[in-house]
Amino acid sequence: MKTLTDFNFRDKKAIIRVDFNVPLNDKFEVTDATRIEAAKPTIDKILADGGSVILMSHLGRPKGVQDEFSLRHIVDRTAEILGRPVTFASDCVGHIAENASQNLKQGEVLLLENLRFYKEEEAGDIEFSKQLASLGDIYVNDAFGTAHRAHASTTIIAQFFPESRCFGLLLAKEIESLNKVLNNSVKPVTAVLGGSKVSSKITVIENVLDKIDHMIIGGGMTFTFIKALGGKIGNSICEDDKLELALDILAKAKEKNVQIHLPVDVVAANAFANDAETQVVDVNAIPDGWQGLDAGPKSLEQIKDVILNSKTILWNGPLGVFEMDSFSNGTIELGNFIAEATQKGAFSLVGGGDSVAAVKQFGFEPKMSYVSTGGGAMLEMLEGKNLPGISAIMC
Numbered sequence: 001m002k003t004l005t006d007f008n009f010r011d012k013k014a015i016i017r018v019d020f021n022v023p024l025n026d027k028f029e030v031t032d033a034t035r036i037e038a039a040k041p042t043i044d045k046i047l048a049d050g051g052s053v054i055l056m057s058h059l060g061r062p063k064g065v066q067d068e069f070s071l072r073h074i075v076d077r078t079a080e081i082l083g084r085p086v087t088f089a090s091d092c093v094g095h096i097a098e099n100a101s102q103n104l105k106q107g108e109v110l111l112l113e114n115l116r117f118y119k120e121e122e123a124g125d126i127e128f129s130k131q132l133a134s135l136g137d138i139y140v141n142d143a144f145g146t147a148h149r150a151h152a153s154t155t156i157i158a159q160f161f162p163e164s165r166c167f168g169l170l171l172a173k174e175i176e177s178l179n180k181v182l183n184n185s186v187k188p189v190t191a192v193l194g195g196s197k198v199s200s201k202i203t204v205i206e207n208v209l210d211k212i213d214h215m216i217i218g219g220g221m222t223f224t225f226i227k228a229l230g231g232k233i234g235n236s237i238c239e240d241d242k243l244e245l246a247l248d249i250l251a252k253a254k255e256k257n258v259q260i261h262l263p264v265d266v267v268a269a270n271a272f273a274n275d276a277e278t279q280v281v282d283v284n285a286i287p288d289g290w291q292g293l294d295a296g297p298k299s300l301e302q303i304k305d306v307i308l309n310s311k312t313i314l315w316n317g318p319l320g321v322f323e324m325d326s327f328s329n330g331t332i333e334l335g336n337f338i339a340e341a342t343q344k345g346a347f348s349l350v351g352g353g354d355s356v357a358a359v360k361q362f363g364f365e366p367k368m369s370y371v372s373t374g375g376g377a378m379l380e381m382l383e384g385k386n387l388p389g390i391s392a393i394m395c
């Protein structure tokens with residue numbers, strides 16, 4: 001696996017695929033610059049070597065050229081974060097981009113216009129990829145969020161740099177963190193799988209069963225398991241067509257010596273609303289008209305024990321409807337347990353979708369070993385898939 005540290009960028013132009021797909025407000029100001037900040041270490045290392053940097057990214061989902069999706073809106077903020085001037089090329093290929101690249105000097109940064117102004121980007125067009133490739137001497141991929149897409153700038157371009165392509169620091173960290181959980185993990189390994197549906201997590205569950213010792217099941221998907229086991233779930237969310245699948249997962253887990261931890265009690269509500277009436281009930285005896293919306297106190301006690309005794313923890317999916325204050329306690333408590341385990345030396349990875357949102361919302365981000373930046377890409381890695389953007393650098 002080649003990373004930035006395998007190259008000296010002196011007098012080289014690095015063309016970096018970054019993920020600057022940042023949210024903008026109606027004045028076209030960047031409202032969350034996390035992704036730009038995350039790319040800074042890679043850019044700084046190249047400039048410190050004595051190289052120059054060409055940044056390419058997409059922004060939103062434009063249909064052809066649309067000014068509202070122009071990356072010119074983020075030039076000033078990028079310059080502010082990098083602490084140096086950033087030149088903008090109003091096209092990502094052709095004469096404008098070529099001239100801008102030719103004029104680029106040591107220590108300078110150039111940002112290209114939105115790649116998705118060309119349909120060739122998402123189509124993975126080889127000619128378009130070749131044109132992009134002609135702008136730089138070394139190709140760096142630091143965009144984990146798009147690593148599961150075989151687009152021109154994320155994958156196809158790599159073939160034009162057979163000896164001079166590598167992962168940026170951010171992407172390398174994502175791969176390394178996932179390896180620490182799935183391949184080189186310190187036992188006991190615990191996966192916490194929550195969220196609303198079994199169906200959206202089934203491939204992840206199947207892939208991780210071989211690699212873990214404990215699986216904590218929580219959130220809405222609990223009730224498909226409980227119903228399959230004969231419990232009474234009232235009006236709780238349930239996928240009736242997945243009951244057999246749930247039993248199959250439990251059987252496979254037993255075969256592989258994975259201990260499954262299902263909740264024993266839940267906070268049930270008489271409506272899907274923050275101000276609904278609530279009561280704590282046995283998970284197998286939820287009254288009709290009531291639905292389980294958060295983990296109960298006994299379940300949290302059980303989870304605490306498992307988490308605090310784990311050396312490797314993967315967290316994907318909330319334990320309840322954390323978007324509503326009344327049902328956020330389970331997810332917050334889980335965050336506290338994982339933070340405590342991490343402080344005691346466990347490695348914790350939070351990845352894939354809503355758990356990342358929850359971790360950010362409740363301020364747990366600095367207390368976890370690693371919080372993944374790529375929702376869909378992380379999910380596909382957890383599912384055991386090869387990501388084209390990663391394979392293209394490795395092969």
Ligand code: AMP
Binds near residue numbers: 196200219293320
């Ligand atoms: P997912 O995208 O599958 O990770 O699911 C995340 C969503 O699951 C969040 O929006 C939660 O509000 C929701 N969720 C978690 N627990 C429950 C529950 N007991 N009932 C209904 N929805 C839930």
